[in-house]
Amino acid sequence: MNNDTQIFKGILEGCILRIAERGEIYGYRAVEELNRLGFDVNEATVYPILARLQTRGCLAATKRPSPLGPDRKYYSLTPDGRAELRDFMETWGRIRGLVDKVMEEDGHDAEG
Amino acid sequence: MTRRDKVILFCAVLLAGLVAATALVYWIGADGNEAGPILLFCFSVALGAGSVWVVHRTLIRARRGEALLDPDFRAAYQTVRDAVASSPLGTRTRGEVLDDVLDLMLSSQRDGRHAAEAIGNPVTFASEILRVYLRPGRRWLLDALDGLVAWGLMVLGSGLLLWIEDAERSIDQVRLDGFLLVFFTVVAFILLPLTRRLIAAGNPWAYILPVAGGVGMVLAAELARKFLYVLPVVRTVLDGKVRIFPSVAVPFVILVIVIGLFIAKLQLRRRPVRKLHSRG
Secondary structure: OOOOOOOHHHHHHHHHHHHHOOOEEEEEHHHHHHHHHOOOOOOHHHHHHHHHHHHHOOOEEEOOOOOOOOOEEEEOOOOOHHHHHHHHHHHHHHHHHHHHHHHHHHOOOOOO | OHHHHHHHHHHHHHHHHHHHHHHHHHHHHHHOOOHHHHHHHHHHHHHHHHHHHHHHHHHHHHOHHHHOHHEEEEEEHHHHHHHHHOOOOHHHHHHHHHHHHHHHHHHHHOOOOHHHHOOOHHHHHHHHHHHOOHHHHHHHHHHHHHHHHHHHHHHHHHHHHHHHHHHOHHHOEEEEEHHHHHHHHHHHHHHHHHHHHHHHOOOHHHHHHHHHHHHHHHHHHHHHHHOOOOOOOHHHHHEEEEEEOOOOOHHHHHHHHHHHHHHHHHHHHHHHOOOOOOOO
16 A cells, blocks of 8 residues: 555554653664554654654653754553544444455345 | 855855954954954954854754764754754753754664664654644645744844944834835845745755845845835835834834744644643
8 A cells, every 4th residue: 555645654653652652762672663563654753753743642751861862752642542542443444344344245236 | 064064154154254353354444543343353363263163062062972973963853953942942951852853863873873774864864753743734834934033123123232332322213225114124034934934855056145145235235225226115114214112112022922922832832733632
């Protein structure tokens, strides 16, 4: 799937919220985790999503010293983020069911 | 030094050189006994050297952490930094974004990745980040407010300077050249926004645009004087004088308006792009 589509970015948002639910993450760690799971994403794709989730109030950010340079931002899930994640999981489950149904069907009646 | 650093330094040195050359020409043409032109030349050389130093400190010298980037990542970071710096984002947000980007790049570099692999086109990356914080319509509005504030400050500042030259007259007697008013308008609403856009697009030659624009306008004025002076509108613009403060209250009104526009700009920057609806 084209990594730039809005659908893919929406899916990544949900996945990032789920990863943040498991524990605090920082930007590069989110990229690593998504790639470990099989996605093929880079920092340019993930960082704007993290920023968007933060401005929407789904993720809270705290800064802590980093061994590499400037203070590092760590993201954690907020109550609004949990609600957003719940919505995403419901929507994803529903869509996946519908798409699976369409894919499984052999044909349809072509009534004139 | 990256290519961008060299271009910026060249633009700063060129501008300083032009100012010093202008003062030198004035000195050469002046009466040899006057100390004023000599002092003006010395002052312009000192000012030029100081401005080049300031440019180096603020735009070229690597900030903390940035010096740890390899040339590949450093060039990409500078492009992102310039795009963010020339955007209407507030100072605090800019600092946060740049710290985040620097951390991302240092982490990628540590793992042996290349800048192109990590962030792709830095101009596109910066544009994506800015889109998170600024809707297109809001960016246009902030640019317009910037232009109005700049125009107001230039008119107010030049009017006050002209009044200080002869403070015995009333401030409502101050007259500004029509050409200068046109010049301020072009700078505030065309040159400055265009320079910011070119910087955001990763073009370091944008730093020469203000100088080129100013020189171009003066050249256009002189050519218009030579070839188009017969036209009334050209004579009016080149030689006409505008009474910019019709009354004594006008400078204060302009100042209040400029302050109001500046506050409006700060408020627009602070408001979040999107607010999540509160859930029950």
